[in-house]
Amino acid sequence: MDSSTDDPSTDDDGTYSDLEYPNYRQYNVEEDYSEETTDETFLSTERTFDLTLPATHSYLGSNLTELIGRTILEDGIYVNLPLLVKKSVILFPGQTLPMTANDAQTVDMIKTCLENDRTLGVVCLGYGKMVPVGTTAEIYECLYNGPEQSCRLKAIGRQRFKILRVITQGSDKILANVRVLPEITLGPPFFDERLASLNHLRINPKTEEDFKKQERVENLDAVVTPWPAWVYRQYDPFRLSLKIRQRLQFIGNRGSNIPEDPAHLSYWVAQNLLLDDNERIALLNYDCAISRLQREIKYLVEDKIFICSICDSYIGRQSNMFPMSKEGPQGTYCNPTGTIHEIVTLYHARSLTLSPSPPSVEYTWFPGYAWTVAICKHCGAYMGWKFTAVESNLRPKAFWGLTRKSLKSKEK
Numbered sequence: 421m422d423s424s425t426d427d428p429s430t431d432d433d434g435t436y437s438d439l440e441y442p443n444y445r446q447y448n449v450e451e452d453y454s455e456e457t458t459d460e461t462f463l464s465t466e467r468t469f470d471l472t473l474p475a476t477h478s479y480l481g482s483n484l485t486e487l488i489g490r491t492i493l494e495d496g497i498y499v500n501l502p503l504l505v506k507k508s509v510i511l512f513p514g515q516t517l518p519m520t521a522n523d524a525q526t527v528d529m530i531k532t533c534l535e536n537d538r539t540l541g542v543v544c545l546g547y548g549k550m551v552p553v554g555t556t557a558e559i560y561e562c563l564y565n566g567p568e569q570s571c572r573l574k575a576i577g578r579q580r581f582k583i584l585r586v587i588t589q590g591s592d593k594i595l596a597n598v599r600v601l602p603e604i605t606l607g608p609p610f611f612d613e614r615l616a617s618l619n620h621l622r623i624n625p626k627t628e629e630d631f632k633k634q635e636r637v638e639n640l641d642a643v644v645t646p647w648p649a650w651v652y653r654q655y656d657p658f659r660l661s662l663k664i665r666q667r668l669q670f671i672g673n674r675g676s677n678i679p680e681d682p683a684h685l686s687y688w689v690a691q692n693l694l695l696d697d698n699e700r701i702a703l704l705n706y707d708c709a710i711s712r713l714q715r716e717i718k719y720l721v722e723d724k725i726f727i728c729s730i731c732d733s734y735i736g737r738q739s740n741m742f743p744m745s746k747e748g749p750q751g752t753y754c755n756p757t758g759t760i761h762e763i764v765t766l767y768h769a770r771s772l773t774l775s776p777s778p779p780s781v782e783y784t785w786f787p788g789y790a791w792t793v794a795i796c797k798h799c800g801a802y803m804g805w806k807f808t809a810v811e812s813n814l815r816p817k818a819f820w821g822l823t824r825k826s827l828k829s830k831e832k
């Protein structure tokens with residue numbers, strides 16, 4: 421995928437438009453939040469694209485070697501990890517990280533990982549400094565052809581860690597002494613204080629109705645504790661998960677798997693909602709799913725709008741997100757030059773202009789779709805790509821893949 425921004429001259433309908441003042445903001449953001457017409461039927465019934473394909477990252481080639489086994493580091497253990505430090509790359513446990521490495525430093529780091537436990541640390545570079553919390557990434561497929569060759573790999577986020585000390589090895593290798601952070605799992609609150617006499621009334625709640633039924637029992641349980649039951653309910657991981665899943669139902673209905681387990685869900689939401697780096701880092705800092713879910717639920721209170729991160733032009737909204745991958749509406753992909761892009765897929769977007777270059781299928785992240793570079797119509801910022809189906813029977817016929825860093829989300 422090419423991220424160059426050629427001279428734009430077509431708009432999002434493929435028709436030519438004038439770009440007289442590409443660097444001048446002519447657009448009043450406040451005026452234009454009108455809802456676009458969306459076609460749910462088209463999305464739900466006419467999809468023919470196989471949503472399992474993007475997660476295979478087939479653009480990396482079919483000659484990667486599968487690596488067997490899994491490395492689990494003990495909670496609290498101190499280890500030395502080679503670090504991959506990238507701007508705006510914040511990996512969460514469970515998230516897939518595809519990579520192409522061309523520079524000798526990264527290729528050498530990967531070689532060291534492959535010789536050991538195939539684990540590296542992924543750390544975000546923010547404001548010129550490394551964020552002190554990161555996530556281990558375990559390489560599960562790799563093509564390594566030697567020190568002078570480029571290397572391709574797929575890794576998966578495993579465990580969070582805190583950097584204790586950075587050790588530089590030679591002039592170009594970054595190694596750090598880290599402590600693996602625990603994932604604290606808490607069950608429903610005041611579990612130990614529950615009244616045994618009420619056990620026959622307890623059910624394992626799955627639906628909102630079930631939770632409502634349980635409220636009466638919880639109110640009785642809470643009588644012997646210092647706080648009323650509604651306080652405890654705010655810390656119930658299953659209740660929080662249900663609320664979040666209800667608010668994300670529109671994504672589930674559009675074909676994505678949304679985890680049920682509170683910890684998995686909390687990481688899934690962190691990965692799939694359009695959040696800026698600071699918010700993502702804040703979520704990565706929590707040791708417990710309850711805190712992450714409580715913070716995440718605030719982002720889902722209303723349908724956020726997405727604006728250009730440079731000029732604030734209205735681009736789309738949260739409810740325009742739809743998954744083009746089983747993993748969710750936001751995914752991580754890489755291009756041949758090694759750039760890692762996090763992109764959100766939207767079925768509708770505005771204020772975008774397409775590059776005049778013809779659509780290309782080279783290195784496409786969505787097999788069967790050609791990409792065209794998309795830029796902001798108002799400020800000229802590079803936003804991502806429009807993907808168009810190359811086969812007539814492929815549905816959706818077109819969609820947008822916009823980079824996380826090109827967008828900001830805000831309340832209406």
Ligand SMILES: [Zn+2]
Pocket residue numbers: 728729730731732733796797798799800801
């Ligand atoms: Zn803009």
